Amino acid sequence: MQYKLNFKGRYKDYSIHSLQRDVISGIVVGIIAIPLGMAFAIASGVKPEYGIYTTIIAGILISLFGGSKYQIGGPTGAFIPILFGIVMTYGYENLLIAGFMAGIILFLMGLFKLGSLIKFIPKPVTIGFTSGIAVIIFVGQIPNFLGLTGVEKHEYFIKNLNEIIASISSINLYSFFTAVVCLITVIYTPKFFPKIPGPLIGLILSTLVASFLYPSHVATIGSTFGDIPSNLPNFKIPDFSLEQIQKLIGPAFVIAMLGSIESLLSAVVADGMTSTKHNSNRELIGQGLANMITPFFGGIPATGAIARTATNIKNGAISPISGVIHGIVVLIILVLFAPYASRIPLASMAPILMIVAWNMSEHHVFLHLLKTKTEDSLVLVVTFLFTVFFNLTLAVEVGLVLAVIIFTKRMSDIMVTTKVLPNPENKQGKVEPQIVTDSHDCPQISIYDVEGPLFFGAAQTFEHSIMNTINYRPKVLLLRMGKVPFIDATGESNLSSIVRNFSKHGIVLISELSTQPKKVLTKTGLSQLIGEDRFFDHTGDAINYALLHLDKDKCLGCKHFTFRECEVLSDASKTTEEQIRSY
Missing domain, CATH: 3.30.750.24 (STAS domain)
Incomplete structure (x- = not known):
């Protein structure tokens, strides 16, 4: 017998059976989110636990207050170059302030019903900067994949590439073998065991291999960043000042713009998979609240995660409760298994991020737009190159201006x-x-x-x-x-x-x-x-x-x-x- 729970709105006709499906999907997505949260945090230049804190707090808040029933929020790959650049330029504490300010901007965008404006960003621009970000992430993981030593991280792609080339002789075969084990596991696990999260199995297997066969020959999370604490940080208000707000308004705006694009694209994907319709303005309000609150607990900026949202739907999610459960699952695992996470080799994290980069690159769409050999191809390539060799802010600005000029010319020709x-x-x-x-x-x-x-x-x-x-x-x-x-x-x-x-x-x-x-x-x-x-x-x-x-x-x-x-x-x-x- 199916019992109905007395909910309204998005929870109308919610039942015990619905709760069971949300619990299952929430557990699966929560398990997947843990390695991704740590990997995104490390790639962004901050400690891995900050990615976990973001997954927990932002994940729960985005599900509760967002405009999509199926959205899973948290740290994402798209943010990596932006956050890393802010950390390198301003430091971690100022990243928290920029994230809070971005949350205010997102909240106001939703409050003033600007959610529909995101659809006016041309596809060549979004594909261009997404593919550019993917290249930056992929190349940025080569040092950990190969176990290179003496590699100094820089804000700009070309400098990082030069560092890799200069240090290529320091390759660590133990790290390389560990990374290959994880990579093969992540690729082939879904083919043989589609219900089991590949990244988690890859991490566990490669960690076990490294721990038992050559425990002191590869860099781990613990040896690089220290042990991961098994509890949430205390509530702390960052030190705000007018001077900081003035210098961080630019980075905050970039975080907000990228966050709004990423979250609404994820919501659109969810709509297509479920034949539903999200509320774009409510989604921005939810994203804004999450990014305003998460920095008080040390979390980094968050947005809707397309891959995790799709996984949530595929595993039978019914309502936002699955997203809440996903955050609770991550919290429980943090409390119970944090000491073990410190033993994960950095080489095990690299292939996971490389696969994320490959998937987010949308190479099929990129090549399709390139083959058209139209003005859109030009916008795509220019946005891509500016993203890789300069920064995302300039890339989007140049891409949009170029797209507007081309659109104006097309309209004048009509x-x-x-x-x-x-x-x-x-x-x-x-x-x-x-x-x-x-x-x-x-x-x-x-x-x-x-x-x-x-x-x-x-x-x-x-x-x-x-x-x-x-x-x-x-x-x-x-x-x-x-x-x-x-x-x-x-x-x-x-x-x-x-x-x-x-x-x-x-x-x-x-x-x-x-x-x-x-x-x-x-x-x-x-x-x-x-x-x-x-x-x-x-x-x-x-x-x-x-x-x-x-x-x-x-x-x-x-x-x-x-x-x-x-x-x-x-x-x-x-x-x-x-x-x-x-x-």
Whole structure:
């Protein structure tokens, strides 16, 4: 018999069976999170226990207050280059302050409903910096994988690469063998035992091999960082000062931006796997709260972890309770088994991070975008290279600016202004560009089909194309704007310039204007300048209005016969308003 628990909202229809599934998934994810938490902390330049503290506290808070039912939060690989750079430049204590400030930024982003803005970051930019981060992580683990000695860590990739090359002769075969054992185990465990976490088995097996066969020949967590304490740290408020806040606002903003992107991408992945929909603003609030509280316990910045979230779902998670249980499991293991974790060789951590880097690189997507050989490929490569050789902040800035420039160019290319006339062979009198010729063009009415967004990138081209082709000063300028979905201030300004110049000797008519452009012209007063009676829903009505406002004398003897009414207008004996209206 299945008993229902009296929950509401995200816990509606929650049952004992649901709790059982959440417990199972929470235990599995908690076990996986332990080696990852320590590895991410070490790679970020801080002690391994800080990664565990983050996994516990941030993991629980993100599950409780976030906007996704299945999100698992904690330290992630994407943060490694950013956090390492902050630690190298400002120190661990200031990293805590930057993390707290990032939490405030994330909280405010959610409070002001900015969660949907993340979707406007182009995919080539996200793939570019993600792949760049993956390269940095992978290369950064080579010293531990090979057991190199005398390798000094630097903030920049190229310096770290030079250190590795200079120290390659100090390779430790014991460390190398330990790393290979762990790597093979992590790769093949899921193939033979899909329900068992590969990273955990890899750590245990390689640690046992090193402990029994050559216990004093490889560097361990304990020998490098000291023993891992078996309890949570005391609550401690970092020392804030106005000067620190000013110098850390930049790093805090980067942490917040990367955290928001990573967490919302993870939530989207969870939505795709479960056919649900997360609340992006609530997710940012949850992420913000977690990053505001975790630093008080020594934890580093956290975000949604895509791989752990996917594992949570695959193991049957039903609700956020699985994420809470995952944090509790990590806490229990910390209390019971912390002394044993100190014996883990650093060489055992390296292959785990290398596999994380390989998986997060999304190499298939990277190669696919590269093969397109389009402007997106350029954005991808530039973002990737700037991430690797400079830093993520500059990479995202350059990538976004480049993407905006390319997007603007594409939109301006879409803007097409074509002179058109009615097709006499079409019963509906449809206007077409090929009808316009030197011998078939009305001297008094110029009709233009405007297509594409009329914005700052295309406005000047639009104005020039109109003004350069009406030098013969026709009486009526008719703009068909049904295919103009959007107009901005620059587009309105250029359109206003056309109207003011043309109105000195003629009239401007506009047909089929869309809702957004119409609102803009109304707000700016341009619609009043044109005349409210000169806006038409149908081009045919606009043409009829134009025919009534021609200089009839100029029509006499005209042989262009552009419109059906032209034969009547050309013949002086038949030119009357009633005859024109009869058509």
